[in-house]
Amino acid sequence: MEKKAILPRIFRGILLITNIGVIIWLLLCKYVSYINPANDPSVLSLISFTCFFALLGNLIFIVIWLLSKRKKRALFSIITIIICWNVVSPLYGINFLGRNKVAPTEEQGLKIMTWNVHMFDLGEWTKDKASKAKIIKLIKDENPDILCLEEFYWDAGTPSEPYTEVLQQLGYPFVSFAMENEMPKNHITSNASRKDTIKVGHAVFSKFPLRNAETYPLFDITYKMLSVEVVIDSSNIFS
Structure with a gap:
């Protein structure tokens, strides 16, 4: 019985560590968004290209925790997504109530x-x-x-x-x-x-x-x- 109880704990521990990893991943995507690659060229800047996958990983863990007995752990990824909203929202072009503040290129800005x-x-x-x-x-x-x-x-x-x-x-x-x-x-x-x-x-x-x-x-x-x-x-x- 003790061995059977240990295995679920190990599995949950692995899930938690992996969840922490994807949280750090998404936070890194936010961090590099403040780096000007012209002033500080680094391979780290390329992490921003993986933002979609970091977000996807966090969404998966939100679902996993909500379906488990430890639903509160879903808050870890939810809070992280909120913190990183400025780098997450452009991935989907989200706008509310049909309002879009992006002006057409023909009117202003560069294409x-x-x-x-x-x-x-x-x-x-x-x-x-x-x-x-x-x-x-x-x-x-x-x-x-x-x-x-x-x-x-x-x-x-x-x-x-x-x-x-x-x-x-x-x-x-x-x-x-x-x-x-x-x-x-x-x-x-x-x-x-x-x-x-x-x-x-x-x-x-x-x-x-x-x-x-x-x-x-x-x-x-x-x-x-x-x-x-x-x-x-x-x-x-x-x-």
């Missing part, structure tokens, strides 16, 4: 688009020959003010090719690069000679002037974060 273009399907991984044209078309249709592209690439000898100049002609004269890797182009596609070399990294295209571009290493020297200042006018500058 910012971020996209991992995966080297514009250079290796034809999607098996869609029109994928490159579709990417350009979507960017043109969305017409953002600031365009942030991950896994962007450009020819080592001619940075304007193959897509830099195309995007600039769409209305983005200002561009900033952060190179992460340089490699032979024929490693990605067979439609290239051995002499062709490409640079891969991040790019920011803008309708407004860019200045003070900085790159920060993440994990190791291979992965980098790009930070730039966008100058709307003399009194409106943001990064």
Whole structure:
């Protein structure tokens, strides 16, 4: 009988420790929201991308405790979610009674688009020959003010090719690069000679002037974060 009583205690103890872990996880997501990665670049900043999963973990534990005899323990995660509401609520775009304070982009503010273009399907991984044209078309249709592209690439000898100049002609004269890797182009596609070399990294295209571009290493020297200042006018500058 004693052994049978011990097992549930161990199980509840494991649940409680795990619950504390996801609570700390969500609190870390709130903490990093106050860190400016431009001033303090750190891998810790990437935790903010896991906020949804930290929230989901806490919601699961709320249900678990409410279905158990120790219902009061659900308060641990409930209180944590309330404390972290400023980082939790944007995940769902919650508004009350149909009221939404976010003004349309056409009326005020900037439209910012971020996209991992995966080297514009250079290796034809999607098996869609029109994928490159579709990417350009979507960017043109969305017409953002600031365009942030991950896994962007450009020819080592001619940075304007193959897509830099195309995007600039769409209305983005200002561009900033952060190179992460340089490699032979024929490693990605067979439609290239051995002499062709490409640079891969991040790019920011803008309708407004860019200045003070900085790159920060993440994990190791291979992965980098790009930070730039966008100058709307003399009194409106943001990064």
